[in-house]
Amino acid sequence: MAITKEEFDLIRHFINDRSGIQINPGKEYLIENRLTVLLVQNGCENFVQLHAKLQTDASLGTKVIDAMTTNETLWFRDDSFAAALSDHVIPALVKKARTAPQVRIWSSACSTGQEPYSIAMILLEELKKVDSPPPVGKFSILATDLSPSAIVLASSGRYSQLAISRGMRPEFLERYFKKNGMVYEVAPDIRNLVKFQQFNLMSPFKEHGLFDFLLCRNVLIYFSDELKRQIYGKIHDSLNKDGLLAIGASESPRGYTNAFQQAMMGSAAMYRPT
Numbered sequence: 001m002a003i004t005k006e007e008f009d010l011i012r013h014f015i016n017d018r019s020g021i022q023i024n025p026g027k028e029y030l031i032e033n034r035l036t037v038l039l040v041q042n043g044c045e046n047f048v049q050l051h052a053k054l055q056t057d058a059s060l061g062t063k064v065i066d067a068m069t070t071n072e073t074l075w076f077r078d079d080s081f082a083a084a085l086s087d088h089v090i091p092a093l094v095k096k097a098r099t100a101p102q103v104r105i106w107s108s109a110c111s112t113g114q115e116p117y118s119i120a121m122i123l124l125e126e127l128k129k130v131d132s133p134p135p136v137g138k139f140s141i142l143a144t145d146l147s148p149s150a151i152v153l154a155s156s157g158r159y160s161q162l163a164i165s166r167g168m169r170p171e172f173l174e175r176y177f178k179k180n181g182m183v184y185e186v187a188p189d190i191r192n193l194v195k196f197q198q199f200n201l202m203s204p205f206k207e208h209g210l211f212d213f214l215l216c217r218n219v220l221i222y223f224s225d226e227l228k229r230q231i232y233g234k235i236h237d238s239l240n241k242d243g244l245l246a247i248g249a250s251e252s253p254r255g256y257t258n259a260f261q262q263a264m265m266g267s268a269a270m271y272r273p274t
């Protein structure tokens with residue numbers, strides 16, 4: 001359904017207020033493509049009526065935001081990032097677990113779970129490699145996302161052939177998945193390492209406590225500069241002094257905050273709080 005300028009502004013401001021996601025002029029098609037079904041299902045004739053309904057219908061609001069999130073993700077996303085995890089980040093966390101009571105990881109825009117499960121698999125591989133490994137119970141991975149449907153899929157740990165074909169390594173598929181009909185199911189030892197929860201990055205982070213490794217990858221790109229600044233600040237305050245931040249390969253905190261210094265992990269840039 002074609003959207004007018006007035007309707008576009010109403011809906012994009014609603015989305016921005018609730019999620020931080022910016023939809024700039026020129027992206028009218030995004031709202032038309034992703035929300036027309038919801039508009040029709042809810043008996044609305046146009047986007048003004050949909051916007052009016054959004055003022056009183058909280059569950060419709062959740063569905064609109066869910067539809068507007070872009071959940072694009074891959075297993076072991078970016079080769080240099082995956083190598084940094086296997087060769088540097090996870091070995092250092094395993095070393096830390098020998099003395100620290102707990103090692104905490106947060107995948108803060110986890111989409112459908114590929115990111116936290118990839119970390120869990122690399123962690124179990126590392127624990128198999130080292131002598132007298134620390135107990136797996138010392139590690140916890142919190143995985144959160146705004147999108148309720150992404151969290152439901154992630155928590156199920158069940159993936160289609162198409163999802164698996166996007167980056168899964170054959171040896172990990174063999175070791176950590178069971179095929180059940182058309183579906184690949186994550187092994188319980190991987191599934192049990194990850195706790196999924198719906199969470200909006202616009203909210204205060206305090207409830208989650210402090211982390212040793214925090215991932216906020218490929219999500220800040222959707223936000224305004226001001227919101228990026230605020231979220232970098234909250235991430236800084238959520239990291240232990242020796243904690244580490246991973247953002248997307250094309251992202252950088254430079255220009256938004258001085259709260260981090262770059263730390264090269266192999267050929268991948270990551271960040272430590274200053």
Ligand SMILES: C[S@@+](CC[C@H](N)C(=O)[O-])C[C@H]1O[C@@H](n2cnc3c(N)ncnc32)[C@H](O)[C@@H]1O
Nearest residue numbers: 019069071073109111146147200201217218219
């Ligand atoms: C492109 S995916 C990135 C997934 C994963 N981090 C990766 O790099 O493969 C972006 C994710 O950010 C989530 N997202 C968007 N706005 C958010 C917000 N305000 N709070 C939390 N998550 C959000 C989306 O639902 C989506 O799953």
